[in-house]
Amino acid sequence: MLRGMELQESPSRTRQARHARAAAPTLHDVAREAGVSLATASRVLNGSERKVAESYRERVEQAAASLGYTANVSAQATARGTSPVIALLVADIADPYFGLIASGVARGADEQGLVVTIAITERDPAREARIVRALRGQRPQGLILAASRTQEDPADSATVAELTEFARFGGRVVTFGEGGAEGRHVEIDNRAGAEALGRSMAELGYRSAVAIAAAEGVRTSDDRLAGFRAGFEAGGGAVHRVLRGDFRKESGAALMTQALAEGVEPGTLVFGLSDVVAIGAMSALRDAGRAVGADVAVCGFDDVPSSVDVTPALTTVRVPLSEVGYQAFRATVDADWEQPPLPLEVVVRDSTPGLRR
């Protein structure tokens, strides 16, 4: 038992004295307890390749267990020059859209033993840039930006600059949809999905639609709107009105109420740019005493879980959000990641019963 160092103050004892509180045991403590060198302790506890004698290995493991040792991730990160974290930026974690994406990211990270750090942009470009900058400090392996990009908001360029800087030093950036930004993109083919939806709706006999969208320039919204328009018009329909707000339920409700005030003919189809917005519109319709479905039809986009819980169930385009999140994660760690746009699928439900029944 190669002890015999009792007289020497261990670093952590010194620290204890200073802070007057127990600090977590260090590798040093473990090594001393096991009577081996720091290097050896490191090798058995955290080193990858095994090249430590069995007897030593046991001693070290035992010491670590009895001390309740856990490697200090920060210290490892500074020593290794790389930290085991993936940063995820979402607009709003309480929104099911982002919740689902986050769950996919978390699943992937977990598989790789990585930690997910999460931050909320609240859809504020300035805030977003600030957050990316702060996150850079963590030197994450990857940074996933799931908040929706705008087309060319100048305030956005601050974010892009930060992302570029991040990427310049080896960080991997993953965004959703091209957006002109740095790095890899996981593609949700919003345009094609919306086009298919528009076509289906025209086939059901709808000819006049009101779209409830986000602000002009918000890519996701623009793509979905353009796609829907193309498909719907190809089928003989026309989008007669486009109302603009944001992606929240309240926005959908408010805009729908406004549209109703201006008059909405029976047989009109309301296209919410996301399910959440569509569901907001549905509630406004109900409040106004209009029947969703037979009177005014509604469709959305995303297929979030609650789209099947509303009555009538919401017609929408299924986006495999959790898988999207998972792919975003993969894009962050796979050297040769490549992923064709994930398949989107129109799901027709009772909120669009069709016009010529």
Added chain:
Amino acid sequence: MLRGMELQESPSRTRQARHARAAAPTLHDVAREAGVSLATASRVLNGSERKVAESYRERVEQAAASLGYTANVSAQATARGTSPVIALLVADIADPYFGLIASGVARGADEQGLVVTIAITERDPAREARIVRALRGQRPQGLILAASRTQEDPADSATVAELTEFARFGGRVVTFGEGGAEGRHVEIDNRAGAEALGRSMAELGYRSAVAIAAAEGVRTSDDRLAGFRAGFEAGGGAVHRVLRGDFRKESGAALMTQALAEGVEPGTLVFGLSDVVAIGAMSALRDAGRAVGADVAVCGFDDVPSSVDVTPALTTVRVPLSEVGYQAFRATVDADWEQPPLPLEVVVRDSTPGLRR
């Protein structure tokens, strides 16, 4: 311009050569660029108290900006002995219950300039313990455990042990509800809320209820069930059946279907232990051709956003989840945090129209 060190290799240049790729600029680089000492650069960039001459401060800031310097958080953490992170454990981030809690935590963390690390337990006790242990390695300032605790599952003790260990070395643990665990607790008075709900339901004339709960021993579920029972019975009602599953929508639907197969009288009240479960039950009722409300009434708990979107809107108990998350965060950083249980409120909606109309 105190340069003149051109011949000396800077540490990061050495590193560049080794890795053959640009690494993020270090404080060292900034100091050299600005012609000041490491210490001075540190003081202006990251130090708290200002005691640097204006001219130096400017030089350093300029150098930092031109280099795109961001302090390495890991290095700061190891040097300072404390890392700016809060760890959050949730069962399922795609569940609105946890999504809302997470948003509250994120808001608080943001206010304090802390980073939130998130991990998913999937309601698996063994996994949970593993995760807590891994998270310990980050030496977070606080650890918020939002997954539901069981009464005395032995597998749970592993988690408790890890939490204790974490707390022993100065980490702050926050859990939801007593649970016998280490640390602080933010209280959701499930029992009282459910009791009030039970009383209200009895007042509406309901006399027979079916409860759809989670497994026995899951604290949240047990408390809500006991409370509901007490209130409902006090009002003259009786819970005739308790079905057990988990907190997911599918569980609510499956259990409801099963109950229907065994027969459910008109006028029965179904109490879902959470809104998500109740909404699952509603869809099963609909699928079975039963009318929610007039025929079979349904109530839930939590008041998640979609509870107003379903038809009929769901009667429930409002839990200020985002605020709960915020409080959990505060508990993690405030030295003298103290918070009485947050007020819960019964919200009667159309899913329980009352029996004697």
Added chain:
DNA sequence: TTGAAAGCGATACCAA
């Protein structure tokens, strides 16, 4: 295989 020692990027004490 093992251990000594030189980093990693930063903080903070201490003397100037």
Added chain:
DNA sequence: TTGGTATCGCTTTCAA
């Protein structure tokens, strides 16, 4: 105020 330097906890060469 400033700069030199010990230190934080850990990894990883390099000799032995």
